[in-house]
Structures are given as structure tokens and as C-alpha cells.
Amino acid sequence: MSDLIAIVYPSEAKAEEVRQRIFELQKEYLITVGDAVIATKSADGKVKLNQLFNTTAAGATTGSFWGLLVGILFLNPLLGVAVGAASGAIGGALSDVGINDAFMKELAGKLTGDKAALFVLVRSMTADKVLKDLSSHGGEVLQTSLDESKEQVLRNALQQAQQTPG
Structure with a gap:
């Protein structure tokens, strides 16, 4: 735990x-x-x-790799990279690993000054x-x-x- x-x-x-x-x-x-x-x-x-950890960047990188691989299979690697990067970035932006962002923002809202x-x-x-x-x-x-x-x-x-x- x-x-x-x-x-x-x-x-x-x-x-x-x-x-x-x-x-x-x-x-x-x-x-x-x-x-x-x-x-x-x-x-x-x-x-x-x-x-x-930037989940959007990590998702884009992973998506680019898998998109390139699929693109090579269908003889269009550039399209595969573009589609893979876009879908990976969207997936990464929507995923949240670790501590919940909304919870942290709510607690951090109590901060004062330069703290x-x-x-x-x-x-x-x-x-x-x-x-x-x-x-x-x-x-x-x-x-x-x-x-x-x-x-x-x-x-x-x-x-x-x-x-x-x-």
C-alpha cells in the first residue's frame, strides 16, 4: 500500500x-x-x-514507434508515424499515473506567497x-x-x- x-x-x-x-x-x-x-x-x-513524467510526450513517443511499425506493414511509414504520434499523445494526455492532478491542485490552492x-x-x-x-x-x-x-x-x-x- x-x-x-x-x-x-x-x-x-x-x-x-x-x-x-x-x-x-x-x-x-x-x-x-x-x-x-x-x-x-x-x-x-x-x-x-x-x-x-510527461504522459503526453511518452504517449507520443510510444505511439510514433507503433505507428511506424504498422505504417511499414502497410507501405506508408510516415502516415503511420503521424497517426501513431497523435493517438499516443491523446492517450497520454488522458491517462494519469501517480498522484491525482485535481487533488494536488486543490491542496496547492491553499499555498501562499512563494511557497x-x-x-x-x-x-x-x-x-x-x-x-x-x-x-x-x-x-x-x-x-x-x-x-x-x-x-x-x-x-x-x-x-x-x-x-x-x-
Whole structure:
């Protein structure tokens, strides 16, 4: 079962720094991430999602390949690539992997100023080591799907980091 963790940071740069650290922890096999998205809110109130995986581009690429293959079979590879890319892009745009975009936009709508929210879909983690490492970055819990005791441990770790001078 996966858990969703949303943490607010003072800037998009800080959220990106933490996201990169999470990927390093993943390489060390301490955490398995299903998705990691940074959400920001512009001055006009629009929410922007900085996602890792562009489903539209991936769909277009995959569609182009299969379209070329089918096009070669029917002796018209260029038409096959064009049709494949278009259908793949449409399919990619309509599919949503990871965290639900509407949910992230709704939560990110609560952001103020230059703050950014980091949404992480955690498939598994060695909680004590990951929390110890990430607590040094600070942040404020926006929402989690963790059970109450784990969420409180996370809140305490982040709060302790904010109170520590340095």
C-alpha cells in the first residue's frame, strides 16, 4: 500500500532540493517512490504542477514507434508515424499515473506567497532513516495518508528542524 505525503517548503527551489534528495535515498534503497510532484501557485492564483513524467510526450513517443511499425506493414511509414504520434499523445494526455492532478491542485490552492508543496507517493520506506535524513530540510506537513502515529513522528521531525538554529 502506498502513502501520500505533502510537505510545504518556503520556495520551489527548496522543494526541488528535497525531491532530489529523495531520489538519492531511493538509489540507496531506503525509499521507493511512485511519484514526486512539486506544486506552486502563481500570483494570479493558478496552480502549476512540476511532474516527473510527461504522459503526453511518452504517449507520443510510444505511439510514433507503433505507428511506424504498422505504417511499414502497410507501405506508408510516415502516415503511420503521424497517426501513431497523435493517438499516443491523446492517450497520454488522458491517462494519469501517480498522484491525482485535481487533488494536488486543490491542496496547492491553499499555498501562499512563494511557497511550494512537494507531493510524494511513497510505496515503501525505511521510515526512521528517511525521516532523519529529510528532517534537516524542514518544511510543514500539508497532508498525509500515514497513520496518526507516523504522521506525528513526521511533524515532530520537521518541527524540530525548524527550531534548530543553523
